[in-house]
Amino acid sequence: MARTAQDAWNTRDPARVALACTEDSEWRGRDLFLRGREEIVESLTAKEREPGYRLRKELWACTGDRIAVRFEYEYHDASGQWFRAYGTEDREFDANGLMRRRYASVNDPAVAPEERRIAV
Numbered sequence: 001m002a003r004t005a006q007d008a009w010n011t012r013d014p015a016r017v018a019l020a021c022t023e024d025s026e027w028r029g030r031d032l033f034l035r036g037r038e039e040i041v042e043s044l045t046a047k048e049r050e051p052g053y054r055l056r057k058e059l060w061a062c063t064g065d066r067i068a069v070r071f072e073y074e075y076h077d078a079s080g081q082w083f084r085a086y087g088t089e090d091r092e093f094d095a096n097g098l099m100r101r102r103y104a105s106v107n108d109p110a111v112a113p114e115e116r117r118i119a120v
Contacts, residue, residue, distance in 0.1 A: 009055045014044035021099045029089075029104035050075035050083075054118045057089075065093045071104075074111070074118045082116060083108045 008017050018037040021027075027034040027043070034040055047053065053075035061068040072086035085108045092101040 009057075012047075012053075014041040014047075017044055021102075022094055025099055025101065027102045027104075029102070030106050030108075050077070052076055056118060060088070065095075065100075067091050067093075072118070074116055082111045082113055084111045084115075084117070 008020060011017075018040045021037055021040060024036055025034075025040065027040055032043060034043055053073050055071060055073035058070045059067060060070050067090075069089050069091070070087075071089060072084060074082060074084050076082045085106055087104055087106040089102055089104045091099055091103075094100045
């Protein structure tokens, strides 16, 4: 499941990512509180301000309809400054395997280009 989410995210296709969610899915990350596929697509579309991002996920725990993953991704802003976003996500799924809830804790420290760990 974590690898499928990683692969979908790396397509940079917000509509594809949102299709893995319930219609009323709840997402929380950074300072965002989203509800529903439409808001998820809008938020992911705004990631265009994070060009070149590449994501890695690692499953930490899985029980019943919930998983926890560790993630990290790197991106740069318009000025060329690189950042490494990393943290954890707790996800809950419905009976059909669609994501009902996603709660993320994210940090975004700046990194020098030579400190990058994920090849683009």
